[in-house]
Amino acid sequence: MSRNFTRRESMALAAGAAALAATPAMAAFEVTLRLHQFLPETSFVPAHILNPWIAAVEATSNGRIKVEHYPSMQLGGKPTDLVDQLTDGVVDIIWTLPGYTPGRFPRTEVMELPFMVADAGAASAALWDLAQSDMIDTDFADLHLLGAWVHGPGVIHANKPVREIADFKGLKLRGPSRVTTKLLEHFGATAVGMPVPAVPEALSRGTIDGALLPWEVSASLKIGELVHHHTEFAGPSIYTASFILAMNKDRFASLPPDLRQVIESVSGAAFSRAAGIAQQAEDIPSRQKAVDLGNEIITIPADETPVWEAASQPVIDAWVAEVEERGIDGAALLDNARALVAAHSG
Numbered sequence: 001m002s003r004n005f006t007r008r009e010s011m012a013l014a015a016g017a018a019a020l021a022a023t024p025a026m027a028a029f030e031v032t033l034r035l036h037q038f039l040p041e042t043s044f045v046p047a048h049i050l051n052p053w054i055a056a057v058e059a060t061s062n063g064r065i066k067v068e069h070y071p072s073m074q075l076g077g078k079p080t081d082l083v084d085q086l087t088d089g090v091v092d093i094i095w096t097l098p099g100y101t102p103g104r105f106p107r108t109e110v111m112e113l114p115f116m117v118a119d120a121g122a123a124s125a126a127l128w129d130l131a132q133s134d135m136i137d138t139d140f141a142d143l144h145l146l147g148a149w150v151h152g153p154g155v156i157h158a159n160k161p162v163r164e165i166a167d168f169k170g171l172k173l174r175g176p177s178r179v180t181t182k183l184l185e186h187f188g189a190t191a192v193g194m195p196v197p198a199v200p201e202a203l204s205r206g207t208i209d210g211a212l213l214p215w216e217v218s219a220s221l222k223i224g225e226l227v228h229h230h231t232e233f234a235g236p237s238i239y240t241a242s243f244i245l246a247m248n249k250d251r252f253a254s255l256p257p258d259l260r261q262v263i264e265s266v267s268g269a270a271f272s273r274a275a276g277i278a279q280q281a282e283d284i285p286s287r288q289k290a291v292d293l294g295n296e297i298i299t300i301p302a303d304e305t306p307v308w309e310a311a312s313q314p315v316i317d318a319w320v321a322e323v324e325e326r327g328i329d330g331a332a333l334l335d336n337a338r339a340l341v342a343a344h345s346g
Helices: 007-029 044-060 079-087 106-112 120-135 178-186 196-205 215-220 249-254 257-265 268-292 302-325 330-345
Strands: 031-036 065-070 093-096 143-150 154-158 172-175 190-193 210-214 229-233 242-248 296-300
Touching: 031 079, 044 065, 044 093, 044 215, 044 242, 044 257, 044 268, 065 257, 079 093, 079 143, 079 242, 106 120, 106 178, 106 242, 106 302, 106 330, 120 143, 120 268, 120 330, 143 249, 143 268, 154 215, 172 178, 178 190, 178 302, 196 210, 210 215, 210 268, 215 268, 229 268, 229 302, 242 249, 249 257, 268 296, 296 302, 302 330
Parallel strands: 031 065, 031 093, 172 190, 172 210, 229 296
Antiparallel strands: 093 242, 143 242, 154 210, 154 229
């Protein structure tokens, strides 16, 4: 039995038919990618590096790619789980520190050795080049690398002044990576490894006496309100940490070639260097917040840095020997890293 459809019913049927007809074409061109990371979206890197990268991907793809940003581990797990979440296909893209998974990315540690970095832009460019030459088929074989960079010079934030190496004795300090925890222990401190989001609570509870952090992130974590002494270096810094932006390898390979090119076009060497430069630039206003709080800023003069470098040399030597036991030519990697930093600094 037939019947006449109302105007509303006819419009609904027409819309449904159009949607069904459009579905195959849309499915071939629309891609949604989930990016997972550990900091609040208002923190500097998510707000000023990750979100602009996302916007560039979406704009360059003419809307064919949508990147959903999940900050603060909103999809579950801990910051140390991010690499597994990526390689297992739970998420499509991650931003993280290789140092959060000790031993998994041994070659990236070369940039985290003491007194390697004064200029994050040059060091980030060097890290990207080093990744292409030494890490794509080794450390990063299970993922697709989109960016690799370092933050600006690391700073010692503590509840008592650190003016010389002897001042480390008795301090419990957060270290961001395996290399830095070894350095802290070598200098006489008790090293406590933890991801950066855990630092404020650990400081407020007295679990730690201080932390190694760049100026850039210290402001958003309100470190200057929790400890009142900050030690920086006029020359190369006591440490820096490496970051990676990476995509699930199979997910990247599954994209149409032109969309893979879209992602590559806003990633890579230029993006990595710009990310390092941006993070170091943010050190300036964050440092000023500590000054405005009336905190003590201790600057180790450049002519005193060689004393610190000499004291840290056993840690560097131990790292070279350790990675060589894993079949990595640590001495050559270190020489190459230093040469690349110098070349990009020139």
